[in-house]
Amino acid sequence: MITGAPLPGWSELAALFGSSADGAALAAHWAEPTEKTLWFSRSAWALAAITTAWRRKHGRLPRLWVPDYFCNASLDPVRQAGVPLTFYPIGLDLAPDWEECRRLALSAAPDLFIVVHYFGSATDVRTAREFCRLEGALLIEDCAHVLEPAAGIGRGGDFVLWSPHKLLPVPQGGLLVCRDLDEDASPATGPAPGLGGWLLKRVVQKLGPGWLLPPATRSGPQTFGDDPVEGSLAETPSLASKALKILAKAADALPRVAARRRDTARALLEVLARQDGWHPLFDPAAVTPYRLVMRCASPDIAAERFTRYRRRGIPVESWPDLAPEVRTLPARHRTALHLRATLLCFPVHQTLEAGVLTRRCGGPER
Numbered sequence: 001m002i003t004g005a006p007l008p009g010w011s012e013l014a015a016l017f018g019s020s021a022d023g024a025a026l027a028a029h030w031a032e033p034t035e036k037t038l039w040f041s042r043s044a045w046a047l048a049a050i051t052t053a054w055r056r057k058h059g060r061l062p063r064l065w066v067p068d069y070f071c072n073a074s075l076d077p078v079r080q081a082g083v084p085l086t087f088y089p090i091g092l093d094l095a096p097d098w099e100e101c102r103r104l105a106l107s108a109a110p111d112l113f114i115v116v117h118y119f120g121s122a123t124d125v126r127t128a129r130e131f132c133r134l135e136g137a138l139l140i141e142d143c144a145h146v147l148e149p150a151a152g153i154g155r156g157g158d159f160v161l162w163s164p165h166k167l168l169p170v171p172q173g174g175l176l177v178c179r180d181l182d183e184d185a186s187p188a189t190g191p192a193p194g195l196g197g198w199l200l201k202r203v204v205q206k207l208g209p210g211w212l213l214p215p216a217t218r219s220g221p222q223t224f225g226d227d228p229v230e231g232s233l234a235e236t237p238s239l240a241s242k243a244l245k246i247l248a249k250a251a252d253a254l255p256r257v258a259a260r261r262r263d264t265a266r267a268l269l270e271v272l273a274r275q276d277g278w279h280p281l282f283d284p285a286a287v288t289p290y291r292l293v294m295r296c297a298s299p300d301i302a303a304e305r306f307t308r309y310r311r312r313g314i315p316v317e318s319w320p321d322l323a324p325e326v327r328t329l330p331a332r333h334r335t336a337l338h339l340r341a342t343l344l345c346f347p348v349h350q351t352l353e354a355g356v357l358t359r360r361c362g363g364p365e366r
């Protein structure tokens with residue numbers, strides 16, 4: 001079965017019954033020993049914790065700048081806290097449009113500025129640092145799509161967000177790294193979200209005969225224009241201790257996970273690149289890809305291929321659910337809307353069989 005997310009191995013599930021995991025030791029995969037680290041259920045909550053800490057220190061809500069190409073559901077916690085958002089435009093290279101950022105800052109400079117490494121590929125953080133220094137803002141480096149620190153990734157922000165739950169077979173897990181110890185946040189408190197639904201689904205996916213299970217393409221958006229269902233963020237900020245145990249086991253395999261993702265993306269690209277009308281957004285051999293992202297020559301091609309590959313049982317996706325502030329101002333956010341309409345994301349996670357995936361993608365219509 002071709003799943004959209006990786007399936008846990010038996011050893012990862014067995015970790016549920018083992019002794020508790022040490023969050024600080026686990027965070028060492030993503031942070032330096034001198035940095036403060038805090039675990040959350042998801043990094044969307046870590047982002048909210050940064051804004052809360054900033055408000056406590058400065059006595060007012062921070063102006064948070066977010067790239068206009070960003071998933072709206074992840075902003076639920078900061079919206080709930082009333083944080084004013086500015087959606088700054090990015091270019092076709094997915095880097096901030098610095099000229100436009102400088103122009104926007106003339107009316108109200110950011111207090112907190114998010115820069116994103118999209119789909120596992122590095123964005124230039126040095127220019128972001130310089131912009132933040134000039135504007136007096138703190139830099140939040142968003143590594144939610146990245147497996148682990150790499151060249152130019154994860155060592156440049158005042159805060160760094162990681163979402164291991166997106167790349168590893170775990171139900172929850174967002175890590176906040178506070179690199180400047182004068183600027184930190186408070187740990188999550190309160191009950192953690194449950195694991196039951198995730199566990200049940202994964203065990204059924206592992207054990208159920210393929211023909212009995214509904215294909216992964218049955219859930220999620222059925223046409224390219226529909227937004228992905230990230231779900232409204234009903235979860236709570238704390239990370240369940242059981243999720244931490246699974247995560248600790250899963251993190252043992254980071255080098256193997258990185259190699260599998262790269263190999264699968266490379267093999268898939270070889271098949272997809274036989275067609276005209278699209279090319280990869282980045283070289284999957286050069287990064288650890290979250291998804292293999294194909295840039296289509298037109299929205300029509302993207303919509304047609306979305307339907308074609310979904311019919312073949314490949315849970316191909318659009319990204320992201322753009323914020324209403326972005327969707328309703330198409331002239332200002334032309335590039336973000338264009339990216340949303342032309343990028344197609346293919347799963348390349350570590351528990352996919354590259355051979356099955358490539359045969360399905362390269363084979364005849366079903």
Ligand SMILES: Cc1ncc(COP(=O)(O)O)c(C=O)c1O
Pocket residue numbers: 041042043044045070071074116142144145162163173174230
């Ligand atoms: C770029 C980016 N940053 C942050 C987040 C939030 O991540 P999490 O699911 O850990 O809350 C997402 C979620 O999709 C994302 O795509």
